Amino acid sequence: MLELLKNLASWLTSPAQWSGPEGIATRILEHLEYSVLATLAAAVIALPIGLLIGHTGRGAFLAVNLSSFGRALPTVGLVTLVFLAGGLSVWPVYVSLVALAVPVIITNTYAGMAAVDPEVKDAAKGVGLRGRQILWQVELPLALPLIMTGVRLATVQVVATATIAAYVSFGGLGRYVFDGLAQRDLVQVLGGAALVAVLAVVADLALGGLTRLLFRGRPAAAR
């Protein structure tokens, strides 16, 4: 056990391991590329849907149940399916990651919108805000904390799941996991997994910091 940890430490700290086109630094950048692009695409798709459902109140059932549906979706199965249908390209990876992130963001966006005090919305309408102004000036700012939570959750899931890129022959930190499994190299598998975990935690903390920055000055009760 101790031996294993020692090997893992030297694997993670050896300068040779970090540089080059197959080094850890490159893999991290690849991993981040998949994750960031997929999360952004998911946000672009999910935010308008969640806001629309929350604002109009129509489709609430869908919004509430989407996230459990998303959780039940086998990502590896999906990536294989899209891969088989679409051939050798990086698209199956993106499709799968986006499909993973969209439900989480929709559900949280809707939850944030639904949590806005109806009295406040009534007052906003009563003093003369139009529907769109209520959405942008009242509902969105008040729902934003929960929306950000959704984006954070989605990001962490996407970072953790982006390992599947390697499953269909692409890069990212998943490379170490799948290569290590194929070569029966436990140290490499563990090293890759540890890096993925650290990356997910860092992404979560970074978004948490961003959220705090966004709501700086606002009292806790209004967050």
Next chain:
Amino acid sequence: MIKFDAVSKRYPNGTTAVDDLSLDLPEGGVTVLVGSSGCGKTTTLRMVNRMVEPTAGTISVGGRDILEADAAELRRGIGYVIQQSGLFPHRTVLDNIATVPLLLGWGRRKARARAAELLELVGLPGDAGKRYPHQLSGGQQQRVGVARALAADPPVLLMDEPFGAVDPVVRTQLQNELLRLQEELRKTVVFVTHDIDEAVRLGDRIAVFRTGGRLVQCAEPAELLARPADDFVADFLGAERGLKLLSLTSLADVPSAPGRAIRADEPAGAVSRAGGRWRLVTSARGEPLGWLDTDALPAGGTAGEAALAPVRPLRDTDSLLSALNEAVSSPAGAVARVTTDGVLTGITSREAIHDRAGRSHAEAAGTTTPAAATGATAAAAATERPA
């Protein structure tokens, strides 16, 4: 100013919220809509700024049919205050108040300046402007709600149970503030409450609704209390409506006799019993201090040092009801009358108050004109239009 003409609101499920309402609300007056819950008073109020659309009839504000205007623009011209204040929790108090001016395109600087002005007008300290609504007390939030409604100086103010969620002490303060503001601003106010005492305190006119959305009676408070249209209104006004009527009459024209007062620095032993058992003791300036019992005079010391029964002096602006209360609770059975500076002007006996109270009931019941009641009766004559 606000005119309801044969207005009804029926929901698709068959319930009638407001039934054939015709009512004219005079400019610059406070009209209070009262009734138990589900009587349509809030629906009536919300139809004025089109938060609820009527299914029949027309409503006009300032002579203009409200359906002709764009709904959002209409609302910006009508102040709106609701029970939980409905303030935007993510905006500072100042930005909350500036909402409508900003919607009207005033520009940030001018809107902020106006908001600061209103903060003062509703009696809040200037530094409250930078806070968030959650950092204020319920009463303060309600003041901000009123300030937000007044920001663009609308001629009409709709208030939907604005003081329903604050404690009785704060509610009385807020009611007084509203009366003070109204004295100054003379808005056309529509005020919804289920509290009849609040209605009597604030209303220039009171419209009583009953379940099913029917207006039963609309009249000035004194008229309503003296001559309720039917048993429903009488029940709603409560068993003490005679006393409530007294709360509307001032003490001003009740006669008072020159006081048999003695000064606090006079020796207690020298007080004569000739003027009755209880003698009023005043300060050197003439402010009433308490009642001295001449049956239990101390052997030495001044009148001011003796044990005095408490006195609550009343001014001319105080109501007959508070005078009656004081006359009943004071051992002397009389009321000390003072100037606004608190200096004694005379003493009014319980009998004089009783006389005036009886007369005020007779006046209210006998000589009032039925003009104020026409709003309610006109409704019956109007025909309903197809929705």
